[in-house]
Amino acid sequence: MKLKQLLLLLTCCSSGLVHAQTWNLRQCIDYALENNISLQQSKIQQKQSEVDLLSSKAQLFPSLSFSSSQNMSNSPWVESFSYTDGTGTMKSSSTTYNGSYGLNANWTVWNGGRRKMNIEASEISVEQAGLQAEQSANSIQEQILQYYVQILYAKEAVKVNEQVLETAIAQRNRAKERVEVGDLSKADLAQFEAQVAQNEYSVTSSKTAVERYKMQLKQLLELTGSTDFDIATIEVEDARALEALPVLASVYESALDNRPEIRNSQLNIDAANLNIDIAKAGKLPTLSMNASVGTSSNSANAAAWGKQLKNNWNNMVGLSISVPILSQRQNKSAVEKAKYQYQVSQLNLQDQQKNLYNTIEGYWLDATNAQAEFKSACASLESSQVSYDLLNEQFNVGLKNIAELLDGKNNVLQAAQNKLQSKYTAIMDQQLLKFYAGEPINL
Numbered sequence: 001m002k003l004k005q006l007l008l009l010l011t012c013c014s015s016g017l018v019h020a021q022t023w024n025l026r027q028c029i030d031y032a033l034e035n036n037i038s039l040q041q042s043k044i045q046q047k048q049s050e051v052d053l054l055s056s057k058a059q060l061f062p063s064l065s066f067s068s069s070q071n072m073s074n075s076p077w078v079e080s081f082s083y084t085d086g087t088g089t090m091k092s093s094s095t096t097y098n099g100s101y102g103l104n105a106n107w108t109v110w111n112g113g114r115r116k117m118n119i120e121a122s123e124i125s126v127e128q129a130g131l132q133a134e135q136s137a138n139s140i141q142e143q144i145l146q147y148y149v150q151i152l153y154a155k156e157a158v159k160v161n162e163q164v165l166e167t168a169i170a171q172r173n174r175a176k177e178r179v180e181v182g183d184l185s186k187a188d189l190a191q192f193e194a195q196v197a198q199n200e201y202s203v204t205s206s207k208t209a210v211e212r213y214k215m216q217l218k219q220l221l222e223l224t225g226s227t228d229f230d231i232a233t234i235e236v237e238d239a240r241a242l243e244a245l246p247v248l249a250s251v252y253e254s255a256l257d258n259r260p261e262i263r264n265s266q267l268n269i270d271a272a273n274l275n276i277d278i279a280k281a282g283k284l285p286t287l288s289m290n291a292s293v294g295t296s297s298n299s300a301n302a303a304a305w306g307k308q309l310k311n312n313w314n315n316m317v318g319l320s321i322s323v324p325i326l327s328q329r330q331n332k333s334a335v336e337k338a339k340y341q342y343q344v345s346q347l348n349l350q351d352q353q354k355n356l357y358n359t360i361e362g363y364w365l366d367a368t369n370a371q372a373e374f375k376s377a378c379a380s381l382e383s384s385q386v387s388y389d390l391l392n393e394q395f396n397v398g399l400k401n402i403a404e405l406l407d408g409k410n411n412v413l414q415a416a417q418n419k420l421q422s423k424y425t426a427i428m429d430q431q432l433l434k435f436y437a438g439e440p441i442n443l
Contacts, residue, residue, distance in 0.1 A: 021228060021229065021230070022230050022231060022232040022233075023229070023230070023231055023232060024231070024232040024234075025144070025145070025148050025231075025441065025442065025443050026442065028144050028148060028217065028221060028231070029140075029141050029144055029441065031221055032140050032141075032144055032220055032221050032222075033137055033140070033141075035221065035222045036136075036140055036220065036221070036222055037222060038136055038140075039133065039136045039137055039140060042129070042132050042133035042136045043133050045129050045132065045133075046126065046129035046130050046132075046133055048129075049122070049125045049126040049128075049129040050126055052122050052125065052126075053119070053122040053123060053125070053126050055122075056115070056118045056119045056121075056122040057119055057122075059108070059115045059118065059119075060115055060116075060119075061107075062105050062106060062107035063105065063106050063107070064103070064104070064105045065103075065104050065105075066101075066102070066103050066104075067100075067101075067102045067103075067104065068099065068100065068101045068102070069099065069100050070097070070098075070099045071097070071098050071099070072095065072096070072097050073095070073096050073098075074095045075095075096298065096299045096300045097298070097299040098296065098297065098298040098299065098300075099296060099297050099298075100294065100295070100296040101294060101295055101296070101309075102292055102293065102294035102295075103292060103293050103294070104290070104291075104292040105290065105291045105292065106288065106289070106290045107288065107289045107290070108286065108287070108288050109287040109288060109289050109319075110285075110286070110287045111281065111284070111286040111287070112280075112281030112282070112283075112284030112285070112286070113277075113281055114278055114281045114282075117274055117277055117278045117281065118278065120274055121271055121274050121275070121278070124267050124270055124271045124274070125271075127267060128264055128267050128268075128271075131260040131261075131263055131264045131267070132260070132264065134260040135260045135261050135264070138259075138260065138435075140220060141435070141441055142432065142435070142441075143220055144217065144220055144221075144441075145428065145431055145432065145435075145441050146428060147213050147216050147217040147220065148217065148231060148443070149424050149427065149428040149431075149443075150213045150424075151210060151213045151214060151217065151231050152231070152233075152234070152236065152424060153420055153421065153423075153424040154206060154209040154210040154213055155210055155233060156420050156424075157206045157209070157417065157420055158203065158206045158207055158210060160413070160416045160417065160420065161199065161202045161203045161206050161413075162203055164199050164202070164409070164412075164413050165196070165199040165200060165202075165203055167409070168192070168195050168196045168199045168409075169196055171192055171195075172189070172192040172193060172195070172196050175188060175189045175192045176189060188402045191402050191403075191406065192402070195406055195409075214229060214230065214231070217229075217231070234443065236423070236424075236427060236443070238374075238378070238423060240423075240427050240430075241370070241371060241374045241422070241423040241424075241426040241427055242371055242374065242375075242426075243430060245364065245367055245368065245371075245430065245433065246433050246434065246437055248360065248361060248364045250437070251360050251364070251433050251436055251437045252356070252357055252360050254436070254437040254438050255356055255360060255436045255437065255438075256353065256356070257438075258438045259356060259436070261352055261356070262349075262352060262353065262356060265345070265348055265349040265352040265353075266349060268345040268348060268349070269342065269345045269346055269349060271345075272338065272341045272342035272344075272345040273342055275338040275341065275342075276335065276338040276339055276342060278338075279331065279334040279335040279337075279338040280335055282324065282327075282330075282331040282334060282335075283324060283331045284324075285321055285322060285323045285324075286321070286322045287319070287320075287321050288319070288320045288321075288322070289317075289318070289319050289320075290316075290317070290318050290319075290320065291315075291316060291317040291318070292315075292316045293313070293314070293315050293316075294313075294314055294316075295308075295309045295310075295312045295313045295314065296308070296309075296312045297309055297312070359436075360433065360436050363429045363432045363433050363436070364429070364433060366425060366429045367425075367426050367429035367430055367433065370422045370423075370425040370426035370429060371422075371426045373418065373422035373425075374419065374422035374423050374426055376418075377415055377418040377419035377422050377423075378419055380415040380418065380419075381412065381415035381416055381418075381419050384408070384411045384412045384414075384415045385412055385415075387408055387411070388405075388408040388409055388411065388412045391404060391405050391408040392405060392408075427443070431443065
């Protein structure tokens, strides 16, 4: 376990004795990049690609193997005899043993350059596996940012709803006093009671939303359900929502240079082009060299085992060439399919670039709209609050009824919720635009 992880876990354990550990955005991202299962799987796939690269490079070298066979044969009705020839004494027996031993080497001298091209293809695969891991890391960071901002928004929504509930309770208590003195009807009091119940529901609902987003963030961090967890509450100034947005074209140009999905698609084109050359090499001859040394022994030979191995020792070296003439169209089909795949990879790059632009444009439009909505929500909240204060004064002197008062209160609540939502939407989209431009995520 890395030191950073150990310190983080120790901090979590010690803090958990008193209260839930609070995580800031950077801690969430760093922990997820170390522990997220899908990201770890991507890293393992990258290591597998590196092993495949080593195997491709090893194809440049000869292969060497040792072989041995031990056999026993039985002829139950043979007559035993022996004789001597010029090489030694031989004997016949119903059961004989023989053994052979060989050392064999083989080396492909030339196969149309396919081995070197396979190495290049493996190198591309290694880079693509790394880019896939990077792409997974980017996706995780985006999701963490979205959940983190959603939690911040939901927590502020809880505060707003609690403030509204406090006001509703105070109004209900005041209404009870007015009912007792005959200044207000019980029907009006019932409406205040209903408003309190509605505001209590809103508080509960907003708290549930906080827990739901926290649960989703914990899942990304691979934390168990029993782990106490909370994010660090930070004060996000309203002015952050109105920060200048980066230029759309500038973000897109930067993303084309640094986003791993674009680089991956470009490498797919390189790999497809290389596969065309590999397929063409299938039409070329293959030149191989092989060599072997071997010996054998047989129990039918009366000579000593060691002498048999010496007498039967043999060496062989050879050169072979294989020239494809008719391959049932396999080579031609392989070339044609590789060319089609090259065209597909080019189209995939164009599609990836289009999707990237659409994503960035979507964030940019959302941020622009959110900023405009934030300005309108601020103005609406201010005017709604002034209107509600006036309604409250008029209600207290009997100039307005309870329906008008509650309607004004709901207008204030809606404006406050709109302000919060547009504020955090603008901030989140700002960060995503900066992230696509190559900047780290940071609140």
